[in-house]
Amino acid sequence: MLRTTARRNPPTLEETREVARIATRILTDYGLTCCAFGSLACSLYGTSRTPNDVDLVVMTSTYSQEELKELIRRADSRFYLVPSKKLFATYKVFYFRLTGIRRSCKVDILLPGIMNIPTISSGRIVRVHDIPVMPLSAVLLLKLQGWSDHKGSTRPDMIEKQYVDERDITQLLRIAATQGLWMPGESWLPSEFLGTAHDRLLQFAEEYPSSAPSWEAIGF
Template identity: 45%
Template sequence: MPRFTRESIPLTGREIRKAARAAVSALEENNLNCCLFGSAACAIYGMERDPNDVDIVVLSDKNPEDIKDIIEAYDDKFSLVPSANPANTYRVLWYSLPGRRTCKVDILVPGLLSIPRVPVRRIVYQDPFPDIPVLPLLPLLLLKLRGWTDHREDHRQYMRDKVPVDEEDIDELLSLAVEEYEVHLRSEKWLPGWFVQEAKERIQEYVEEFPESSELWNEVGFVV
């Protein structure tokens, strides 16, 4: 299956959403609740940068590899391809788009990468894309922050190269959270205590790096 990188032929927002809708439809038809997170969800909230792929958290205890099998079996536009790294045992899920284009769809479940279990009633359907479920904005922002700290500490240079983009995304999401959505921690009491505590530690690290962000973090309920 051909693979196109952002550097060669960037996917458009429309293509990303098409892949997301197809994956969501496959999951919902198999009675699996889900929501987007990562950059695809950020774009739906208004972040300007176009995402590279689709990240979906499936609210299930199933193994992500089994969930990929379900999606591939439901829709023949999905294909599973072995990881480019032979050391990896997982397979990569790709969605075929018109013009021999492809979009990668990553499947995760709660517990991986500090993803909290989201109550179904808390899933957001955000205009102007009310048919695409997304993670609430505050945990979405805090998971972006998790990505920033992970990339800073990674021994691989290509992962550390993601840090400047992470910082731009966090700054934009933080501004959106305060100025457009009036997000506050007190409205997200469902968030697990461990998740909030981890977030506080990462926010402190971020503020040490970018002191000017402290006021906005205070606005969303994290006193720093």
């Protein structure tokens, strides 16, 4: 019931940011390097869509995802865990309790390597609105990966997400060009990740030809 109601009354932009601040401060207090990515990171860089949840990646091999959720939950009782509804799932879904009746914000905690997320050194993490954020280059290429995955899905709800991804990517490309992002200079990203991204952007540019100059502007 809580999760259904939360979707009808989703978190505001500032609420997602505050949840990210709280979670990342807790992780930092444990000496862990972390940063936001996904739709929240897109928003922090300047895209127009309000994120529905908070995606964080934590650079650690010491803790599992479930252990990280438990660390955060123990530090702040507004975080709570709910068993996944997926058949045979062993993980729990992580939420932050918001102000109001049955309102919450979902928080995804991931590790490098999952979904091809690259390891981000602390020196490359950007702070925006007091939130540690993944570098724009990685945010853009992971969003491109999401678009490709959603486009190739057999699930109608996933296929529909490709159009949301396209809008995010189009806006991120403009932002990247304005900020002077030059992808050949992003040599810290894994070569396999970059190679796969190049194949995906060719597919994206074929689908959306008007995006081609924007990809060229950032060095592809």
